[in-house]
């Protein structure tokens with residue numbers, strides 16, 4: 001997949017089959033549209049092109065609240081690449097871009113830059129100054145510009161949005177099973193390893209304390225989870241704890257992970273965590289010894305979930 005950030009330097013697409021969207025999460029619903037895009041491109045011997053925006057329009061519309069993205073732009077790129085898209089075009093979502101007249105959006109942006117053979121577009125896609133353009137305008141201009149138009153119908157669009165909302169709500173309430181089912185892959189995030197209280201090692205379970213690397217990304221709710229990790233070239237299984245460590249009367253939420261069969265010092269490193277399953281809520285234990293016994297059971301549960309996969 002080629003990724004293009006500069007609209008002035010796009011290649012000449014061959015029979016472009018184009019779709020436009022934010023594709024946050026690249027979840028199962030998005031994957032269906034991507035499947036249709038690829039199938040259409042294959043059928044006519046053309047190239048599949050996904051147009052997306054950065055920053056996410058939600059960030060522009062509500063600049064003071066975290067957009068709670070399911071995927072960062074880099075993550076979205078990697079996921080789309082995995083779905084064999086030919087081109088991803090990342091359009092800077094600027095006030096100037098949003099202010100284009102609707103007809104100019106079609107003639108200068110869509111047609112001028114992409115010369116689309118086919119547009120696969122949501123029935124509710126709005127564009128141009130004050131969102132004045134829509135599917136009807138694309139239909140009106142179809143003959144003049146010679147593109148083919150395929151509408152993504154209302155029920156499909158509403159399912160996409162229901163799915164994204166459900167995924168966000170599930171992640172925030174620690175319901176990893178639902179989120180992963182809707183995503184079609186295990187939810188993942190990245191953290192930088194920071195120093196903690198150095199207690200973990202004293203009970204035989206060193207835990208890398210993580211600081212989220214991306215401020216716009218959604219946060220998983222509290223609990224204990226079975227995970228897979230990747231740090232540098234190393235990968236494996238582990239168990240993740242998100243919570244306020246009630247046993248230690250802590251008040252700050254910590255994100256910490258114990259990595260199985262791992263014995264390296266990794267302060268400052270970036271870890272990628274893939275969350276496979278929710279195990280249990282955070283509990284208050286009478287002593288560190290009881291907590292340690294529980295961690296032993298958590299490890300057994302995690303190993304069972306990981307199976308032979310790691």
Ligand SMILES: Cc1cc2nc3c(=O)[nH]c(=O)nc-3n(C[C@H](O)[C@H](O)[C@H](O)COP(=O)(O)O)c2cc1C
Nearest residue numbers: 196197198199200207239241245246247258282283
């Ligand atoms: C898998 C896992 C589950 C945990 N569950 C709990 C818990 O239920 N209650 C709690 O108070 N702390 C829990 N912890 C956090 C431990 O208290 C913490 O790892 C320990 O205090 C070490 O902290 P440190 O990394 O700052 O040294 C858990 C940690 C892990 C890795």
Ligand SMILES: Nc1ncnc2c1ncn2[C@@H]1O[C@H](COP(=O)(O)OP(=O)(O)O)[C@@H](O)[C@H]1O
Nearest residue numbers: 195196197198200201206207208259262265266
């Ligand atoms: N198996 C492991 N899982 C997690 N961290 C490990 C592991 N082995 C070594 N470490 C290192 O030990 C640190 C965690 O030890 P810990 O005593 O909990 O200290 P801290 O409180 O600073 O996290 C990690 O940041 C990492 O550098």
